[in-house]
Amino acid sequence: MRALLICTLAVVVACPLSGCKKPDMPSLTGINKFHDITQVRKGMSPNEVRRVMGSGYKEIYEEGLQGMDGGYYIWEYREGRVYFSMDGVVRTMPFQQ
Numbered sequence: 001m002r003a004l005l006i007c008t009l010a011v012v013v014a015c016p017l018s019g020c021k022k023p024d025m026p027s028l029t030g031i032n033k034f035h036d037i038t039q040v041r042k043g044m045s046p047n048e049v050r051r052v053m054g055s056g057y058k059e060i061y062e063e064g065l066q067g068m069d070g071g072y073y074i075w076e077y078r079e080g081r082v083y084f085s086m087d088g089v090v091r092t093m094p095f096q097q
Contacts, residue, residue: 037079037094044089046075053077 039052057075072090075082080094 037077037082037092040082040089040092042089042091043087046084046088049075049082049089053079053082057082 037053040049044052053075054077057077060074060076060081072083072085074084078095080092082092083090
């Protein structure tokens with residue numbers, strides 16, 4: 001039991017001293033990566049766009065009652081804008097990198 005306690009204590013003390021650090025987060029944006037606005041297609045539903053682009057958008061324009069009645073609205077991501085109508089995505093406008 002005492003040997004187990006000593007081994008556990010040695011591991012706990014050795015780990016912070018070994019220089020462990022958190023790895024850098026990889027970029028998830030750009031062509032062929034997670035947030036790829038070129039993968040958004042005409043007619044996609046808002047849920048399909050969220051699956052491709054994530055939920056980090058800002059709704060910048062809207063006509064109607066928060067899009068629930070088929071109004072027109074735009075989601076703005078860091079990569080570009082996605083334009084919606086009652087039939088889903090109307091068009092996309094990627095920002096210049």
